[in-house]
Amino acid sequence: MDRLGIDPADFVAVDGDDAAATGGREPEAVEPMPVLAVVGRPNVGKSTLVNRLLGRREAVVEDIPGVTRDRIAYDGLWNGRRFTLVDTGGWEPDASGLQAAVAAQAERAMQTADAVMLVVDASVGATTTDEAVARVLRKSDRPVLLAATKVDDDRLTSDTAALWRLGLGEPHPVSGLHGRGSGDLLDAVLEVLPESPRDRFADGTGGPRRVALVGKPNVGKSSLINKVSGEIRSVVHDVAGTTVDPVDSLVELDGEVWRFVDTAGLRKRVRQASGTEYYASLRTRAAIEAAEVAVVLVDASEPMSEQDQRVINMVEEAGRALVLAFNKWDLVDEDRRLAMKRELERDLVRVPWAERVNISALTGRAVQKVAPALRTALESWDRRIPTGQLNGWLSEVIAATPPPVRGGKQPKVLFATQAATRPPTFVLFTSGFLEAGYRRFLERRLREQFGFTGSPIRISVRVREKRGRRS
Incomplete structure (x- = not known):
């Protein structure tokens, strides 16, 4: 009573x-964990192995090379110890264009991880690319593990001995598809990983607030991540749909550390998507659910589309705090501003309460306003x-x-x-x-x-x- x-x-x-x-639902605090970067040539089975080591399907896997393009972080657990697995795009030393950007992401992962796992296809053996990667890793001050994948039966086990010539120590035979040898590999991972990560953010809080970056394809989500972080965290290309998986990045913005998740662009109808797009759409939805606040990027230079409204509605229905970032503001003239005013009155009738900022991820215009908008939205969400x-x-x-x-x-x-609350x-x-x-x-x-x-x-x-x- x-x-x-x-x-x-x-x-x-x-x-x-x-x-x-x-x-x-109160989001859990994010504790710093040691990081293991998984690197290797395209299509050697890195993402399949990552899924096996995680014990769940997280990384997008298809039978075509080059599906993974960014550094993607996942939380792993083995024998009571937590760590972060970073899946990377295929490493090609002589790559150009989009593949060069992917290679740079893999190199960056090697520089920032606490340990590195090189994945080699045992059914093919060590290629010139594998040898080039091994030369880079031998110069690194990080511990390195060598995983020989696609060892689905005993016939290939003996062939892994030839991989000793890479100079990275004992090759660990494993099957990402069937799980053969994955337990032994995880034991080896725990042996080389430190108890805590080398690089910590001293934010003094219970963990970075989680921010999902969402929007239609090619609206500038990865460019914004790169601009606010001051480095190339996500692959950017003028081809729509470059990002496939959600990409976690710890970013210090306006004196505070945030966990940004750059997601794949949402298509018009998820049911019509197939393969990579289908799983990427599911992970984008999951990223929104796991976030505390969502930044929805809208192309200010174009009329607001059905996809834009669908993404905004998705965030509102998930009950997350919301910031609308109108990107490409450097391309907006006076006529477009007047048209936008009418569009917003018509199309944003469900979310007149959303925080709004006008930015340019390309030039950096007003990106410093993103952090105050995030704080305002989260303060309201917690009130x-x-x-x-x-x-x-x-x-x-x-x-x-x-x-x-x-x-x-x-x-x-x-x-x-x-x-x-929340x-x-x-x-x-x-x-x-x-x-x-x-x-x-x-x-x-x-x-x-x-x-x-x-x-x-x-x-x-x-x-x-x-x-x-x-x-």
Whole structure:
């Protein structure tokens, strides 16, 4: 029984939002972990091996070379020890164009990891590319493991002995497809990995806040990651769809460390996607769910598309804080600004509360505004209103504008409480049904009084049941 004499058991949820009222999911703190970089030629089975070592399907795998293009970080666990696996694009020493950018990503992973695993196709043997990679790794001050993949049976086990000539120590035969030898390889990984990573961010908090970068293909997500981090973290190319997997990057922005996740561009209809696009779309959805705040990039130089609205709706429905970043602002002239104003009034009617910044990831224009917008949105997402203050405000609002009459009776709002944060979720205990329009009115007034800029709000209504209906 409530202190005001209200028993929640006497009320029934009527708007389908009962689950939201039970409490928000608190994201876990991100602890620093040692990093193992997985490198090698294209299509030697790195992503298949990564999935095997993780014990789950995370990395996108297809029977064509070059599917993995960026450095992609995954959390691994073996024998009670946690570590980070970084899957990389294929390493080609004489690559050009897009492949050169992929090779640079692999080299960067080798420089920043605590240990490196070189993956060689045992069925092919050591190629000139493998030898070139081995020469680079022998000069590194990081411990190096040599994994001989595609050893699916005993016939190839003896062939792995020839890989000693790479000068990287004992080759570990393993089958990413069947799991053969994966346990022994993981034991070897734990032997060379330090207990804690070499490079730490001294942010002094419980872990970086998680930010998902989402938007349609080729809108500039990877360019923004590279601009805010001050280095090439994600592969950028003028071909749409360069990013396939979500790419985690710890970035220091405006004096604070953030975990940015650069995701694949979302296509119009996930059901029509196949192969790489299908799995990339699923991982983009998962990245939004795992994030605390999403930055939706919109191409300001073009009319807002159906894909843009779909991505924004996806973030709002997931209950995540939201920042709208209108990219390519350097291409916007006065006529485009006037057209944009009309588009935003029409297309963003569901999220007028979203934080907005106008930026250019290419030139760096106003990218420093991203961090303050993220903080504002997250502060709203975490905000809790004391029950007494909430009910005092609500009484004044209802006295000035009572709920509309329904079925000849005027419903009364008996009590309100904030049931959860992340996102802020409010429960109204009433004597009758509240129209959707009146709930939207209360949401607008809530925002006027308490802010909540950048965060969605959930309002759940519980109607008191008649005593005779209870069994």
